[in-house]
Structure formats: C-alpha cells, structure tokens
Amino acid sequence: MELSSILKPEAVKVFGTLSSKKRLFQDLGEIAASVYGLKSSDAVDALQERESLGPTGVGHGVALPHARLHGLTEVVGTFLRLETPLDFDAVDRQPVDLIFALFAPQNTGVDHLKALALVSRTLRNPTICSKLRANTDPLTLHTVLTEAPSTQAA
Numbered sequence: 001m002e003l004s005s006i007l008k009p010e011a012v013k014v015f016g017t018l019s020s021k022k023r024l025f026q027d028l029g030e031i032a033a034s035v036y037g038l039k040s041s042d043a044v045d046a047l048q049e050r051e052s053l054g055p056t057g058v059g060h061g062v063a064l065p066h067a068r069l070h071g072l073t074e075v076v077g078t079f080l081r082l083e084t085p086l087d088f089d090a091v092d093r094q095p096v097d098l099i100f101a102l103f104a105p106q107n108t109g110v111d112h113l114k115a116l117a118l119v120s121r122t123l124r125n126p127t128i129c130s131k132l133r134a135n136t137d138p139l140t141l142h143t144v145l146t147e148a149p150s151t152q153a154a
Contacts, residue, residue: 001114003122004146006102007077011035012138012145017084021051024086028065028101031078036103038076042069043103057090061133062123066102066116075104075115081132081141098123098132100145 011031018024029043046067050056057063078101085095100119104112122128122145131144 001111001118002146003077003118006075006115006118007079007100007142007145008035009139009142011076011078012142013079014081014083014136014138014141016082018082018086021086021088022048024080024088024099025051025065028078028080028099031080032076032101032103035078036072036076038069038072038103042071043067046103047101055089055091057088057092057094057096058120058123059090059092059094060124060126060129061085061090061094061097062129063088063090063096063099064102064116064119064123065099066104066112068104068106068108068112070106072103072105075102075108075111077102077115077119079141079145081136083136098129 025047029040032038032043033040050067056065080099082097085097088096
C-alpha cells in the first residue's frame with residue numbers, strides 16, 4: 001500500500017487558523033466530500049464518534065483522526081497543514097499542525113489498519129515532518145507525503 005493510492009493531491013490543504021477541533025472535523029468532512037464524494041455530515045459525525053473513544057493526536061504536533069463510513073469502497077485520506085497549531089488533546093498535550101485523516105469502508109479490516117500504520121510511520125519521521133512544516137504549497141506537501149514511504153520499509 002502506498003500513500004499515493006490513499007491521498008489525492010486535491011485532498012491536501014493548508015489552513016491558517018482553526019478555532020476548534022469541531023471546526024477542523026467540519027473542514028476535513030468538506031474536503032472529503034468535495035474530493036471523494038463522501039457526505040460531509042457523515043464524515044464529520046464519524047470522526048467525532050471515533051474521537052470520543054480517545055484522542056487521535058499522537059504527539060509531536062501530529063494528529064491521525066480516522067473513521068469508518070458506510071458506502072466507501074476503499075480507504076481514502078485528507079491532509080491538512082495548519083499555520084497556527086490547534087489544541088487537540090494530544091497524548092503529549094502539544095497542539096497539532098499536521099493532520100492526516102483517514103476514511104475507511106465500514107467493514108474493512110486489514111486495509112484500514114495498514115493505511116493507519118503507513119500514515120503513522122510516515123508522520124513519525126522527523127525529516128518528513130520538517131519538510132511538511134517548511135512548505136505551504138499543497139502540491140509540494142502531497143509530493144513529500146507520497147514519495148516518503150518509498151524510502152521506508154512497508
């Protein structure tokens with residue numbers, strides 16, 4: 001599995017400031033709706049439901065919100081880089097500025113876990129995160145994300 005199969009270039013965005021985690025989820029839902037044809041409200045509800053089980057802020061300024069949705073046939077993703085980090089209740093209590101959201105089919109098994117592991121492994125790499133934070137062009141960010149895994153073990 002490659003990130004390029006999960007993340008379309010038009011699903012990568014840079015935002016200045018967001019007021020809340022709820023607003024972040026709304027924006028992620030809108031991106032997922034416009035790029036992948038998901039119903040925005042379903043995506044937002046699913047992200048919020050998953051987040052209620054425990055925060056998906058994994059530390060070092062990175063969050064990996066994810067949800068399962070009816071009607072999807074494959075795992076898809078959206079990526080946001082925030083210019084002003086957002087309080088996210090992350091495990092290290094640090095605000096987040098790199099957010100990779102995954103949406104998976106309701107009944108998917110291993111593909112969802114493989115995608116989550118791939119994204120997590122990619123965003124644990126400090127060099128990749130530095131490159132993401134140093135750029136504001138969405139196409140450059142997409143390139144950094146999708147080329148990064150080819151140098152790592154899958």
